[in-house]
Amino acid sequence: MSTIKSLDDLKRAKEEALKKRELKATSGAAQVIVGMGTCGIAAGARDTMKAILETIEQDSITGVIVTQTGCIGLCEREPIVQVIIGEQPKVTYGKVTPEVARKIMKEHVKAGKIVSNNVINL
């Protein structure tokens, strides 16, 4: 069965992740939160999240925790993505298409520069 092989692959991926995380430990963890209420999903949040995960893979962005939340009462601005880096205040983005999500991952999460066009001022 291929599952055994996959677990081996997983073990290797884990070792690699551990090495990279050690190198990065000082820079502060990043958290990315995607709105996954019915409103978010209907607005395309699943593909927004897909783009976030794919960017993590393609750009080898390590040390990111991706989580989700329900409807936060801003349905008309979904898909909504929030980013918290280390001790910095939470940044809320609206109308995050997969394209915008990739930009947020590359510019904000990876390089620390907020993508101001899509920021929602709460």
Place this chain on the structure above:
Amino acid sequence: MKELSLHLLDIAENSIAAEAKCIKIVVNEDSRSDLLQMIVEDDGRGMNPEMVEKVIDPFTTTRTTRKVGLGIPLLKAAAEACNGFLTIDSQQGKGTKIFVQFQRSHIDRMPLGDLVTTIMNLLVANLQIHWIFQYKYNDKVFIFDDHPIKTELENVPLSEPGILNCIREMLKSGILEINPDFLTDQVSIS
């Protein structure tokens, strides 16, 4: 919503909101009996019969808080448009089971769509939950249980680049092994 897997994601969100510790998602396709069934089963806080009524038909009552949304009525309507139905089996303190059935070949039956992305998103973004995903096509079954994976990974989250890739491949190859036509045969009208 244009895909059944988007509905699955939406229904699973209810289980997460109900503080489930274990969520099982089942997709059964049977070309012989021409049925497509989906089940989302959780061990969350459950609902009383009154609440179940409200969840099924949100327009019969005046709610003050938006505890439940339109997700289930939308899916129920989609199933009924395809000679199918939706049932909710829920017990307070025990959990909830949503069962939905479609005539698989019905012209209005939505495609399953990007099932792998739905499952990936749920797994990665809800590490505290034990996920079991089962895909059945006729007599063949693929079961994905994230428990051994998380045990193996210890404290490394699933959102690390190499691990994401690993898990996506496991899901994709597992589904394709059961149904090689999965990616092309999603709106079959046979």
